[in-house]
Amino acid sequence: MQKVIFTDIDGTLLDSYLPDIKKAKKLVEKTLQNGIHIILCSSKTELEQNIIRSNIKLHEPFIVENGGATIIPVGYFNKSEIIHSKKFQKNYIIETGGPAYRIRSLLKKIRTKHDINFKGVSDLSITELSKITRLPQEYVKKMMKRKYSETIVQIDNNDIPKFANILEKVGLKMIPGGQYFDITLGNDKGTAVKILIDIFRKEYENNVIFFGIGDSKNDESMLSLMNLPILVQKANGSWQNLQIGNLLKVKGIGANGWEVALEIILKY
Numbered sequence: 225m226q227k228v229i230f231t232d233i234d235g236t237l238l239d240s241y242l243p244d245i246k247k248a249k250k251l252v253e254k255t256l257q258n259g260i261h262i263i264l265c266s267s268k269t270e271l272e273q274n275i276i277r278s279n280i281k282l283h284e285p286f287i288v289e290n291g292g293a294t295i296i297p298v299g300y301f302n303k304s305e306i307i308h309s310k311k312f313q314k315n316y317i318i319e320t321g322g323p324a325y326r327i328r329s330l331l332k333k334i335r336t337k338h339d340i341n342f343k344g345v346s347d348l349s350i351t352e353l354s355k356i357t358r359l360p361q362e363y364v365k366k367m368m369k370r371k372y373s374e375t376i377v378q379i380d381n382n383d384i385p386k387f388a389n390i391l392e393k394v395g396l397k398m399i400p401g402g403q404y405f406d407i408t409l410g411n412d413k414g415t416a417v418k419i420l421i422d423i424f425r426k427e428y429e430n431n432v433i434f435f436g437i438g439d440s441k442n443d444e445s446m447l448s449l450m451n452l453p454i455l456v457q458k459a460n461g462s463w464q465n466l467q468i469g470n471l472l473k474v475k476g477i478g479a480n481g482w483e484v485a486l487e488i489i490l491k492y
């Protein structure tokens with residue numbers, strides 16, 4: 225029986241504050257040594273995830289921008305044909321998200337038509353974004369390279385319900401993240417996870433079991449597709465309230481919770 229872990233990054237495999245890359249690398253090493261697949265599934269862009277992947281030495285398929293695209297190294301699957309994909313360099317890319325320029329143009333229309341003030345990463349300069357997020361310029365540059373989504377980093381909290389309403393009407397989806405939220409053309413993590421699950425099932429003739437590890441609301445669509453969905457604690461010690469029946473809440477914030485989850489998966 226093949227085991228596959230779908231995992232969120234921010235606040236799950238890596239703590240949101242002072243992430244310990246060495247710890248993550250050790251956890252990933254142990255997982256791979258036990259023959260378990262690890263699929264990163266995050267709101268982060270391909271460029272952001274590539275840095276993390278190279279630091280933790282992970283060469284497995286991964287899902288970027290809340291299900292915007294799934295990137296599968298060529299040769300990773302032998303039996304299954306990767307349909308609806310395009311080949312770019314050494315990867316197959318399955319795009320399930322709409323293009324960012326369309327999202328931005330819809331957002332522009334909303335801004336002109338309604339009296340809502342908000343700022344997305346594409347409305348800001350590198351310096352401005354670095355100031356708002358308190359992240360280094362090198363990092364925010366990669367955060368801005370969004371292909372299938374837009375991250376809203378500034379909006380009056382009172383405007384959020386009205387904004388969410390308008391977004392839905394024009395076919396956009398608001399996906400809450402840790403600090404900011406992302407806007408997509410309808411996809412979420414689950415959209416891409418579903419496709420990858422199907423490929424794994426075909427490849428291993430259904431002898432495969434899926435585990436999901438997450439920490440927040442944007443993991444709900446991913447976790448709801450798992451045989452065993454696992455939730456780690458948030459930085460304040462609480463567990464996100466999710467509508468999933470067989471959800472397993474483990475003790476441990478972020479990466480500490482991930483470690484506990486791995487022990488459970490190893491024995492499963």
Ligand SMILES: [Mg+2]
Pocket residue numbers: 232233234235236402438439440
């Ligand atoms: Mg998270």
